[in-house]
Amino acid sequence: MKKQLFMIMIGLFAIILAACGASSDSANEENTSGAAAESEKEEMTITHELGETTFEKNPESVVVFDFGTLDSLDALGVEIAGIPQENVPSYLSKYEGSEYENTGSLKEPDFEKINEMQPDLIIISGRQAELYDEFHEIAPTIFMGVDTSRYMESFEENVTTLGEIFGKEEEAADQLAVIEQSINQLQEKVKAEGKNALITLANDGKVSAYGAGSRFGIIHDVFGFTPVDENIEVSTHGQSISFEYIVEKDPEYLFVVDRGAAVADGESSAKQVVENELVQKTKAFQNDHIVYLDPDYWYLSGGGLVSVQEMVNEIEAGL
Structure with a gap:
């Protein structure tokens, strides 16, 4: 009887030791996991x-x-x-x-x-x-x-x-590669046409011009359109111009960004402002080459993966 009781006690002691070991292992695993999580914060x-x-x-x-x-x-x-x-x-x-x-x-x-x-x-x-x-x-x-x-x-x-x-x-590299390919295709089409262009921003009845190196200069610098005027000053708000200036330069393509549509609940008035009697004398108007660009992409969110791709798409559609 004493021998059986002794064996039972030994068994219970072994179980307790095993439980303590498991608890210790679990604690060590948690500590290791926590340390790994900390090390992952690069x-x-x-x-x-x-x-x-x-x-x-x-x-x-x-x-x-x-x-x-x-x-x-x-x-x-x-x-x-x-x-x-x-x-x-x-x-x-x-x-x-x-x-x-x-x-x-x-x-x-x-x-x-x-x-x-x-x-x-x-x-x-x-x-x-x-x-x-x-x-x-x-x-x-x-x-x-x-x-x-x-x-x-x-x-x-x-x-x-x-x-x-x-x-x-x-993911970033893949999306950049798609955009690069579409730009290469656009460049070939622009080069084949060999046309010049003027980029403008319409705002409350006034018009500003943007040239190479400007916020919209991607049309010249990347897409390949020849600037109708090489001397447009580079500034955030563009160079203020008159409609007589547009007639004088007589661009083959006239690109228009409507600021009013971007900041005034999407209400666009650029077409009424730009296509007046003077501008109707230009090659751009007569050949249906006045292209109105979406201000969401060009004015508000330029430089994004979606906006740059849409810029390419809009210029290609304008051709």
Whole structure:
């Protein structure tokens, strides 16, 4: 009897030891898992036009103040936390939903709201450049505007960087390759036509011209249209011109971006303004080569994976 009792006690002791060992192994696994998770939080440093910014890769909470960047992130399937919900391009209207925080406007950010959000990363561009320090005090901030003097190189660098930040390198490369192929095809068609062009922005009855190296200069610099005037000044708002100037230069293609349609609930008046009696004397009008460009892509969200592809599509359709 004593022997049986002794054997039972030994068995119970063995069970207790096994349980303790399993608990210890489990704790070790958890510690190892936790350490691995910590090691996976890789930091990266981005050098940009306004400075150098260090942050963790794959940030979870991102505030975006550049619609071109928003366009690319949407195309890459990256979720964002908030945007300025004023004048959002119609094809990105889902970001006006209540599931996204409204961070003010492009020119007047809601810093109180952004501070409440405590984002992991903020992405800005030219319209917010002067406020960089205020953004950077809240969270790591990078500038990601397109350098129009080297449009395609800058655009490709931005998309590649986004791919690296969010672990979407392959997707970014694939989409850039598709755009590059479509641009090559467009260039061949433009070269075959050999026409000159004038790019204009219509705004409240006034017209401005944009040449090579400008915000819309991709039409000359990348797509291959010869500028009708090589001396147009490069500026954000374009060179103010008269309708007499358009007649004098007599472009074979006249490209028009309607700013009013971009900022006034999509109401376009550019056609009535541009196609007046004077402009009707030009080759562009007489050959049905006045092309109205979608301001969503050209004015609001240039430099995105979708917008650049649509730019190519619109110019090709205009041919």
